[in-house]
Amino acid sequence: MSDLFQWFQSQNGDVDITSLTIADIPGHGRGALALKDLPEGFTLFTIPRELTLSTRTSSLPGRIGKPAWKHFGLDKGWVGLILCIMWEEAQGSSSKWSGYLSSLPSSFDTPMFWNSADLQELQGTAVVDKIGKEQAERDYNGKLLPVVQSRVDLFPPESLSEHYTLHRYHLTGSRILSRSFHVEPWMGGDDDVSDDGSQGPDEAVAKMDVDAERSVVETGTIPGSSETTKELNDELEGPTDDEDDEDEDADDPADVAMVPMADMLNARFGSENAKLFYEEHHLKMVTTKPIKAGEQIWNTYGDPPNSDLLRRYGHVDLVPLEPPLAGLGNPADIVEIGADLAVFAAKKDSPEKLQDKIDWWLEVANDDTFVIGTDCQLPEELVSFARLLFLPRDEWEKVRQKSKLPKPKIDAQVLSVAEDVLSRRINEYSTTIEDDEALLALENAQPLSLNKKHALIVRHGEKRILHGTLQHVNQLQAQAQSSIGGNNKRKNRDGAEVSGTKGKKARS
Numbered sequence: 001m002s003d004l005f006q007w008f009q010s011q012n013g014d015v016d017i018t019s020l021t022i023a024d025i026p027g028h029g030r031g032a033l034a035l036k037d038l039p040e041g042f043t044l045f046t047i048p049r050e051l052t053l054s055t056r057t058s059s060l061p062g063r064i065g066k067p068a069w070k071h072f073g074l075d076k077g078w079v080g081l082i083l084c085i086m087w088e089e090a091q092g093s094s095s096k097w098s099g100y101l102s103s104l105p106s107s108f109d110t111p112m113f114w115n116s117a118d119l120q121e122l123q124g125t126a127v128v129d130k131i132g133k134e135q136a137e138r139d140y141n142g143k144l145l146p147v148v149q150s151r152v153d154l155f156p157p158e159s160l161s162e163h164y165t166l167h168r169y170h171l172t173g174s175r176i177l178s179r180s181f182h183v184e185p186w187m188g189g190d191d192d193v194s195d196d197g198s199q200g201p202d203e204a205v206a207k208m209d210v211d212a213e214r215s216v217v218e219t220g221t222i223p224g225s226s227e228t229t230k231e232l233n234d235e236l237e238g239p240t241d242d243e244d245d246e247d248e249d250a251d252d253p254a255d256v257a258m259v260p261m262a263d264m265l266n267a268r269f270g271s272e273n274a275k276l277f278y279e280e281h282h283l284k285m286v287t288t289k290p291i292k293a294g295e296q297i298w299n300t301y302g303d304p305p306n307s308d309l310l311r312r313y314g315h316v317d318l319v320p321l322e323p324p325l326a327g328l329g330n331p332a333d334i335v336e337i338g339a340d341l342a343v344f345a346a347k348k349d350s351p352e353k354l355q356d357k358i359d360w361w362l363e364v365a366n367d368d369t370f371v372i373g374t375d376c377q378l379p380e381e382l383v384s385f386a387r388l389l390f391l392p393r394d395e396w397e398k399v400r401q402k403s404k405l406p407k408p409k410i411d412a413q414v415l416s417v418a419e420d421v422l423s424r425r426i427n428e429y430s431t432t433i434e435d436d437e438a439l440l441a442l443e444n445a446q447p448l449s450l451n452k453k454h455a456l457i458v459r460h461g462e463k464r465i466l467h468g469t470l471q472h473v474n475q476l477q478a479q480a481q482s483s484i485g486g487n488n489k490r491k492n493r494d495g496a497e498v499s500g501t502k503g504k505k506a507r508s
């Protein structure tokens with residue numbers, strides 16, 4: 001690792017090697033450890049902006065030329081950055097980043113590289129449909145290979161089988177996915193951007209900046225906000241064809257940068273004690289809490305659920321959970337529930353045609369997926385959607401006219417839909433929660449492969465939420481029943497007429 005420090009310092013990076021070291025940490029790959037007690041606000045290292053690696057700082061876009069860069073679609077998505085990194089690596093020691101690139105991992109534990117038997121273990125989880133391997137392959141064939149083949153001066157044919165293979169494309173994409181940061185151009189000071197908005201890579205470097213708040217969240221990259229996640233999926237893994245033209249509002253892919261040294265920090269839910277700050281000419285990693293000698297220095301990846309951690313980074317978080325859940329897990333875990341499950345559940349009871357309501361919902365709420373977290377509460381959107389599906393004609397007309405979603409008020413009909421939805425969702429996994437718990441209990445005695453263990457933790461985390469929510473729904477149903485019963489009894493005692501109600505018939 002001293003090779004990385006040496007290279008970093010030779011490129012005007014500043015690191016305090018008496019305060020931190022990079023070491024192998026069991027189960028975490030490499031990470032940063034404090035060598036002495038560090039106070040809050042201590043600068044661990046400083047990275048000159050020109051040492052970040054992006055389509056702004058690599059000289060490749062300038063060599064290809066802006067019109068050709070655009071023509072090949074390298075200005076959209078992440079193919080441009082992937083190509084820059086592959087090209088810099090192919091330059092060997094003549095690349096400014098050679099000492100950095102040789103420190104990057106060459107294998108990943110992410111599902112992108114799993115075999116089909118291991119992928120099967122993820123059935124039902126939020127990971128499966130988001131891996132995007134096929135789309136990445138289409139981008140490689142449709143965008144990267146054409147430019148590589150058109151410029152033999154930059155990409156000598158004999159270098160293709162070593163540096164520009166599909167495997168290296170996936171590997172480089174995974175390096176970006178797990179290590180890049182969001183680094184925007186510096187907005188302070190004069191702006192050298194020419195009228196047509198063009199900037200040469202070098203002049204742009206001095207102007208990179210990031211909105212610190214955002215960058216912190218999105219650090220590690222990209223870890224962060226949902227827009228960034230979408231951008232990531234669309235750009236690294238590729239948008240679906242019909243999404244290709246819709247991304248005008250998406251963040252600029254030129255803001256995605258590899259940040260040497262900063263990407264050596266690991267992250268764990270709720271453990272952040274350092275963060276990257278952005279200044280005009282430098283990025284700085286600064287402690288945000290006092291850190292004791294020997295402790296790990298943690299960045300944040302935005303605390304995603306285990307399904308996303310596994311997909312992007314190849315690991316999962318296990319920390320103590322709070323009620324209603326217990327044991328170890330990721331407090332940021334979620335379960336995604338397709339709106340179609342609610343439609344199935346509603347169709348069972350409601351003879352009415354639902355298509356108009358569904359179309360209206362998709363237009364107004366723009367949401368076809370409901371998300372439940374570790375609090376195991378029914379999402380308001382699901383409640384509102386379930387109510388919509390059952391609205392009588394006159395109320396439905398009013399709602400439509402006002403363009404206002406139904407209030408998320410839980411009633412017996414909503415609970416019945418929720419019960420059905422949760423049960424259907426639970427059935428989407430190929431194993432039961434009891435199967436998973438038996439495997440987890442056996443794990444110490446009969447260790448699973450890392451992939452199988454990670455898949456087990458992700459799917460068990462999701463099922464725990466589903467079962468917790470189902471239990472909550474059943475409790476609400478029981479409460480409703482008993483209060484109906486209580487009312488009936490009271491009415492009976494009071495001598496009023498007893499109405500026959502579902503589940504609690506009046507006894508004479």
Ligand SMILES: C[S@@+](CC[C@H](N)C(=O)[O-])C[C@H]1O[C@@H](n2cnc3c(N)ncnc32)[C@H](O)[C@@H]1O
Binds near residue numbers: 220266312
């Ligand atoms: C930004 S890099 C951090 C440095 C990395 N450990 C290395 O050896 O180069 C992100 C990668 O670190 C690993 N990592 C980060 N946090 C982790 C954690 N809490 N547990 C296990 N692995 C972790 C994952 O492999 C992830 O893809």
